[in-house]
Amino acid sequence: MSTEPGQSRGGRIRLVVSYDGANFHGFARQYGLRTVQGVLEETLTNLLGVQIDVHGSGRTDRGVHARAQVVHFDLPYGPPANRLVHVLSGRLPSDIIPISAHNVDSDFHARFSVVRKTYRYHIFRGVHPDVFKYRFSWHVREPLNIALMQRAASHLVGEHDFTSFCAAAAPQEDKVRRIYEVNVVESGEDAFLYCSGSGFLQYMVRIITGTLVDVGLGDISADAIPDILAAKSRVSAGRTAPAHGLCLWNVEYPIVYGGRVLDL
């Protein structure tokens, strides 16, 4: 299909965005509230003069950040993909940062095509609060035994029923998920928990983090994790870590999609 010079072709766009979740009521559109999806849709709709629906790889809770959330939407016309980051940078508020935009086939779906998601949880262990980190980390002052946390984390890897590690009111019926990796990485006063899986239930990464912190503090045994999983009850796990330390780190898709290499 040829395109006139200066005329853009529209089509399906895969957009990667970062956001600072502090001033959003989460990702998912909610009437009357400031949400990431809502602001993206409003910005694109104002830009193009027609209603644009934005589909995310999944929700993030209120206060949770994203380094690389992936969304898709269909444009009837508009700036070519390679200009879209520039155009959106000038129109989005400073707490949503467009990172990259690419044309993709129309069978790409930001949510249904996901093969793996990674969250990062940032624990800050400094004696004094840090003005550059308070917004993005959980400040834990008591000493944490990181080796015990890593040992507990290893029990979570694999396919399990995560009923004990999600909100009691989580909407999903099937609580079985596969975790590929959980790693706790120390870096000076920081500790980062990276958690990769096929998908996550509501509050799941925050309850995993809170429980691992309880392990690190000596309040829960590292080898209690299998029993906690088996209990299939939220009360058997530890606390829920606060939202503002959590960040959607990465969303992965098949490299080959519909018989073609994804144009990323």
Added chain:
Amino acid sequence: MSTEPGQSRGGRIRLVVSYDGANFHGFARQYGLRTVQGVLEETLTNLLGVQIDVHGSGRTDRGVHARAQVVHFDLPYGPPANRLVHVLSGRLPSDIIPISAHNVDSDFHARFSVVRKTYRYHIFRGVHPDVFKYRFSWHVREPLNIALMQRAASHLVGEHDFTSFCAAAAPQEDKVRRIYEVNVVESGEDAFLYCSGSGFLQYMVRIITGTLVDVGLGDISADAIPDILAAKSRVSAGRTAPAHGLCLWNVEYPIVYGGRVLDL
């Protein structure tokens, strides 16, 4: 002087605070605007039921952050200094972080006793914006020659008339200041400019940073700095770096004060 158990003695307090400057109209109290000094005074006044005046080591401009701003105030009574950080943590908004509080002699003055101040300017050089840094750094995408910036910086060290490196409307009459050190430190995608001196004029660190960036980009010669100083004219220097990359890093006082070692 003995103190009843449970009764606190009040007196002069030296308080160190961090703040995230994004949502403040600078440090200095301004009627009807949210300022750091205003919020500190309001919080202390509400806590104690009497008007408390807070004195800072100096102003910071709108949008500028502080890792360690120093203030003093006099308490007629109130929590002992070693409880004050805890008490204030629960009452201050999350973007002002109390770090430490100590009793000091009544001749200590947060502003007049300063012997050295250090600012840090954060330049972020990543290809993509970084959601954890956008709030606290200036994103410069073009390659910077850091060695040239350091060479230019060395010309600023010493006592000079900094008329060329301050706001044309700067209120201070005497434009002579002494700079002790200017260092440009690379760390991965970040570059930090540390600038220590006896004191600074309005916008001085931001104009120094902007001019050094112009040097790093090749737009101003590193060895043009002496001529720029000699011109005593704001237009001879480079641009003004944005406020949000700047942070008041440290404020230093004499260790021995009034014949006594400062009770810090």
